[in-house]
Amino acid sequence: MSYLDLTILDLHKALVEKKVTPLELVKEAIDRLKKDDNNAVEYLMEKEAIELATNIGEIEVDNPVWGIPFAIKDNFSTKDVPTCGSSDMLKGYVPVYNATIVEKLLKKKAIPVAKVTLDELAMGGTGATGHLGKTYNPYDPSHKKMMGGSSCGSASVVASGIVPFALGSDTGDSIRKPASYGGLVGFKPSWGRISRYGLFPFTPSLDAAGYFTRSVKDAAMLLSIVAGEDKNDFTSSNKPVENYVDNIDKPIKNISIAVIKEIVESISNETIINQFKETLKIYQNLGAKINYVSMDKHLLQTLFPTYYIMSCSEATSNNANLDGIKFGPYFDGTTYIEAMKNARTKGFSERIKRRFIIGSYSLMKENQNELFLRAAKNRHKIVDEVNKILKTNDVIFLPASPTTAAPFDNKVDQLKDEYLIADNYMVIANFAGLPSITIPCGFENDLPFGFNLTGRAFEESKLLNIAKALEDKLPYYNLSVRSKK
Amino acid sequence: MGYQATIGLEIHVEMKTKSKMFSSSPVGFMQEPNTFTTPYDLAFPGTMPVPNKQAVINAIRVCHALHMTIDNELHFDRKNYFYSDLPKGYQITQDKRPIGRDGYLDINGERVEIERLHMEEDTAKQLHFPKFTLLDYNRAGIPLIEIVTRPCIHSADVAAKYVETIREIVSFLEVSDGKMEEGQLRCDVNVSVKKDSDKNLGTKVEVKNINSFNHIKIALEYEIQRQIKAIESNEKIIQETRRYDEENKATKSMRVKTDSVDYKYFPEDNIIPIKLSQKFIDDAIKTSNELASEKRVRYKVKFNLNDYDISIILSSLPLANYFDECAKKSKYYKTIANWLIVDIMAYLNKNAISINEFKITPEMLVELINEKESGVISNKIAREIFAYMLENNVNCKTAKQRLNITGQTSDDKAIRDLVIEILNNNEQSIKDYHAGKDRALGFLIGQVMKKSGGKVNPSLTSKIMVEELNRRK
Incomplete structure (x- = not known):
């Protein structure tokens, strides 16, 4: 086993004890990236990473990310490093500034080694729609199973054991769903907890920056580093950043855990349901109270359409700068309108154009009331219901996905509750701006699956504490394809 | 047969804040193209808007001057459209809740009703060449306020005077220099004409591209006459956008308006609604400059100046400031006005400089005026000293010494x-x-x-x- 296979905090120990150097780690990570066959890489930062590792200076004992290699989802702006959002529209675009989350990690001397794939412009959940094609799930060497998305590349490289953590973004469940398919810890904190400056916007009121790790403690430690108010992001919270590791091992006695009945009931996979019941027992044994609560099934069925209308509408506007004049490839035209039409027709994939058309249609004056505004109103209704549950419960606990990683050619009935509810409910955390974490909880046919915990806004400390309590009782700490073998 | 014209105005004012509406880029006019920008102004993916506090304070002050109701919460919306000068493909503006509503200005005894005032960001400037167009992003993101009247004006005179008054307000509040020629104040006009006997308004025509105060009246008078003539010869007025053609002193058709554009407005979620406390609003108003209209009353009632003198002094803020500085140190208001209007203005005009570049400070001028008025020196000597001060850039005392003027004998x-x-x-x-x-x-x-x-x-x-x-x- 290589040091690179460790979690961040264990790796930090090895660095402090000088068992390994950042340069060795970076070289090995690059080597693994080159050998990796999961199509997860947009841009290999070989030169940049080796230079950073070479000039890193003395070990910083109190800085757990010092010299730690990591990967960045390619929708975070990175100065002088190509960033295309896995879209041909931004092929060759080299940003002039770093996203705040990247900047904070660079300041702490963590070392980015790669920009990794996503569903085109983060719009998608399969990890198959980026301009480089499918990103594969390392748990399925036959390359038939999806990684899930949109943060497919980030999930893939962490699950492969190439890096101990990777940045992702989450608008509906884009971190937490692939985390389930990849047996990873996938964490999106409260809206406003981490600056979004430099994250390519998809749906600003839902977007959150977050990351994948292989332990809950790593996730807690990272949050203390990357959270905080940012003068460049007006929506970033000025609530003080805590030391999220401090309370991570507190006993969880008397904690109230809510389970939404209708969501569990919409899942048909028995392995997942049985394992879910097992984990509930674990929580009970730890002294937590389990409360089965109810949510209106009809309201749950509106989660996906509400999300889809909101996100498509905002996406049309957020990507309107990609018009072939300011950004994107230039395809001639006799007028500016023609040039823009050409660029947007040829630059975006059909899937993206479909979303833009739906979004545009929803925003039209004659449709706004019926679609966009109705979705916005419904969102508030959902948020009210969820906050009611969280008033008397500390967290909501549910399976993160109704199945393990689905095959790429999966045909799902999108009108069935299993899809409408169980496969899409995690957007609740985005609607309400709540911190939400997926942790690995089981396997079926060698494919992992995870469960999700969603807590009250800005109560990350408690959420991580509850997640860690379960992680401690399960054999999935530092899970990766390598550690599993 | 009598006709009535109905006019509504939309005025855009570029603010001269230190930084832009939503970015930290400095605001610079007439600078090297594309040097006053940040990634946000060029719509680099991932950049976010951060509202400019001073722009909000400015908007509050203008709202107050226009007797508007000021919203206690700030909301911003996106106006979506594709255009080559629009970096993001949308403009951040205030659609549903403008910061100011329902104000008015009294012009020549008539009340001009102002429907709304809102803040937004300017677009890039286009420089057109025969085969290509260049974009200058220095202008992109400069804070704008848009002031919209109701269609309630019935003469070119009042319309022109209204625009002039808006310019006076924004320049005295130091919100903008309000130079139309430099695009700091832009004015779009809607005009319709109907027969006196008609109940409903006539077809609305928009006139754009009026870029000087003098042109407003000419353009409007032309457009009103054009529409009257058309009605008289039974032609149909087309709903269209026309532009003012400076050379021919006429309006020319630009494009016929079909269905109005759907801007698909929706809230800007990157700026959460901002509560404006009553204290914040009150402070903005309290610390605001004195308006020209307030000065006008003060000069008349307290200083006893005549209307002509007042109008000259208030023709620009620097001139008024110069006068006020003098008036703080001397009670000979009429004499100060005379010197300012006659001697100083003549000098400024002759040398083609502004009062800001004038070397004799208010303190220096007041010293001279006080000596003259208290009878220490005669008017003739005062003028000699003034000439010497101007030429040699010295104060009154030094000028007197060098000129060997001991002063008038009162012995x-x-x-x-x-x-x-x-x-x-x-x-x-x-x-x-x-x-x-x-x-x-x-x-x-x-x-x-x-x-x-x-x-x-x-x-x-x-x-x-x-x-x-x-x-x-």
Whole structure:
């Protein structure tokens, strides 16, 4: 086993004890990236990473990310490093500034080694729609199973054991769903907890920056580093950043855990349901109270359409700068309108154009009331219901996905509750701006699956504490394809 | 048959804040293209808007000057459309909740109703060449306020005066220099004409591209006449956008308006609604500059200046500031006004400089005026000193020393000696005076002045002269 296979905090120990150097780690990570066959890489930062590792200076004992290699989802702006959002529209675009989350990690001397794939412009959940094609799930060497998305590349490289953590973004469940398919810890904190400056916007009121790790403690430690108010992001919270590791091992006695009945009931996979019941027992044994609560099934069925209308509408506007004049490839035209039409027709994939058309249609004056505004109103209704549950419960606990990683050619009935509810409910955390974490909880046919915990806004400390309590009782700490073998 | 024109105006004012509406980029006018920008202004993916506090304060002040209701919460929306000068493909503006609503201005005794005032960001500037267009992003993101009237104006005169008053307000509040020629104040006009007997308004025509105050009235008068003529010859008025053609002093059709554009407005979620406390609003108003209209009343009531003088002093903020500085240090308001309007303006015009570049400070001018008014120096000497101050850039005291002016004598004994000397040599004038010829007194005083080289206090001399004359009855 290589040091690179460790979690961040264990790796930090090895660095402090000088068992390994950042340069060795970076070289090995690059080597693994080159050998990796999961199509997860947009841009290999070989030169940049080796230079950073070479000039890193003395070990910083109190800085757990010092010299730690990591990967960045390619929708975070990175100065002088190509960033295309896995879209041909931004092929060759080299940003002039770093996203705040990247900047904070660079300041702490963590070392980015790669920009990794996503569903085109983060719009998608399969990890198959980026301009480089499918990103594969390392748990399925036959390359038939999806990684899930949109943060497919980030999930893939962490699950492969190439890096101990990777940045992702989450608008509906884009971190937490692939985390389930990849047996990873996938964490999106409260809206406003981490600056979004430099994250390519998809749906600003839902977007959150977050990351994948292989332990809950790593996730807690990272949050203390990357959270905080940012003068460049007006929506970033000025609530003080805590030391999220401090309370991570507190006993969880008397904690109230809510389970939404209708969501569990919409899942048909028995392995997942049985394992879910097992984990509930674990929580009970730890002294937590389990409360089965109810949510209106009809309201749950509106989660996906509400999300889809909101996100498509905002996406049309957020990507309107990609018009072939300011950004994107230039395809001639006799007028500016023609040039823009050409660029947007040829630059975006059909899937993206479909979303833009739906979004545009929803925003039209004659449709706004019926679609966009109705979705916005419904969102508030959902948020009210969820906050009611969280008033008397500390967290909501549910399976993160109704199945393990689905095959790429999966045909799902999108009108069935299993899809409408169980496969899409995690957007609740985005609607309400709540911190939400997926942790690995089981396997079926060698494919992992995870469960999700969603807590009250800005109560990350408690959420991580509850997640860690379960992680401690399960054999999935530092899970990766390598550690599993 | 009588006709009535109905006019509505939309005015965009570019603010001269230090930084842009939503970015930290400095605001610079007439600078090297694309040097006053940040990644946000160029719509780099991932950049986010951060609202400019000073722009909000400015908007509050203008709202107050226009008697508007000021919203207690700030909301921003996106206006979506594709255009080559629009970096993001949308403009952040205030659609549903403008910061100001329902105001008015009284112009020539008529009330101009103002529907709304909102903040937004400017677009990039396009420089068109025969085969290509260049974009200058220095302008992109400069804070704008848009002020929209109701269609309630019925004459070109009032419309022009209204725009002039808006310019005066924004420039006295130091929100903008309001130079139309430089696009800092832009004005779109909607005009329709109907027969007096008609109940409904006529078809609305928009006139754009009016880029000087003088053109507003000309353009409107032309457009009103054009529409009247069209109605009289039974032509249909087309709903269209016209532009003002400076050369021909006429409006020319630009494009026919079909269905209005759907801007698909929706809230800007990157800026959460901002509560404006009453204190914040009150402070913005309290710390705001005095308006020209307030100065006008003060100059008239407190300083007793005439309308002409007031209009000259208020023709620009720097001039008014200069006057106010002087008026703080001297109560001879009329004299200050005279010097400012006659001597100083003549000098500024001759040298083609502004009052900001004028070397004689208010303190220096006041020192001179106070000496003259208290009778220490004569008007003639004061002007000599002024000329010297201008030429040599020195203060009054130094000028006097160098010119060897000791000042007017108010020494009773010295003047009396001079008076007696003159009287001794002008027996005939004494007789004339006692015979009731008033001219004789003036002649005698003139002689004293001449002899002294203008250095005696005229009123004191006059008093002593009368005393001495009466002695020789």
